[in-house]
Amino acid sequence: MNGVVCVLAVLVSLSSGLWVLRARGAQPRREVEQGGLRLRLDQATWLHEPMDHGDAVRLPTGQGAPGVGQRHLAVALTLFNVAQAPADFTAQELVLTAENGQEWFPVEQEEARLSVRPAQLLPLPLGFNIPASAGWLRLEWVRGTERAVLLSTRPPPGGTSQVEGQERWPQSAEGLPPGSPRAGAVLFHERFACVACHGSPEFQGEVHAAPSLHGFAKAGAARVAGMSAAQYAYESLLFPGAFIAPGCAGNVPCQEPSLMPVYGDALSAQEMADLISYLLGQRERP
Known part of the structure; x- marks a missing residue:
């Protein structure tokens, strides 16, 4: 009987350990290394549609700007090659994932791969246009079979621009x-x-x-x-x-x-x- 109890205790301990590992893997990490590349999230800012000044004056909507009812998440990342050989990277490896599984990719639709030389460091500004009603989101880096969470956030409800952890900016x-x-x-x-x-x-x-x-x-x-x-x-x-x-x-x-x-x-x-x-x-x- 004691042997059975010991076996059960070991199984419970192992399952608890696996749960902890999974939980840790789901926690956001601002700096992650995958497939020979290291990616660091430096900044993350929520911005609403271009500030509306009424019918007389409206900031032109440029390429990549969010539409009405959308929020824009601007992220600044740093990419570094820690390997001894060149490594490829595409912006489409970054994805915002909602709780219901819906995904959004950067508005910079760059299909071409970046070839990052050994010890090369590259700044990587990217943006995502997200419906204001999207709810909680995870910014994930998906590289091959590896997947890491860089940020957990949600779109601000409306009004002015909002920085993660700070008060909103005034409209004017x-x-x-x-x-x-x-x-x-x-x-x-x-x-x-x-x-x-x-x-x-x-x-x-x-x-x-x-x-x-x-x-x-x-x-x-x-x-x-x-x-x-x-x-x-x-x-x-x-x-x-x-x-x-x-x-x-x-x-x-x-x-x-x-x-x-x-x-x-x-x-x-x-x-x-x-x-x-x-x-x-x-x-x-x-």
Whole structure:
């Protein structure tokens, strides 16, 4: 009898251990390694349809922007090859899965495979358009037979943009606190290194890859009819893909979808105000 009890105890222990392993496997992990690649989730931001300003002014719906009744989950990931040989990756390996099994893939429909060299590190900005009623979702990385959960989240019910774990952003830039141009300059040139792509807004012709921000107070106010430069900057920082600037470095068309990171989850309201204040305060110089 004692032997039977021992066997039953062992079986219960094993089944409990398997349950714990399954539970751990279902828990979100911000950094996962699968098939020779390491994927880290750096940021996740929920954004609603492009901010509505009434019939007179509406931010144009760009490629990849969510439609009415949808929410947009913008994620920033880092991909790193830890293997000794090149490894392939596609954006379609990332999927948002609902509790009922429904799945959504990134709006960046890139079928071509990325070949990641050994020790190569690549930033990977992706976005998902999800019905507002979707409920709880899991962001999963499916690679071959391996599957890992990176994030558990749900679309915000409505209104303004929402960062995971933070309060929603105000609808208008006017709802931000007063900004400091000096603090904004530090953010632009140092902390976020915006200067690396946009060049210095203080001087003309320094743009490197992204649209020039020289004379932004005037140029930003002319991008969307009826929208102030402050509001244009605000919405561009929250949802870079909603409106694509007409020209980038060398007056070539800017890439779609936008490669600009989503700063809604990286900036506080005060920092957002500081950055916008710095951009608006630059005088045009030759």
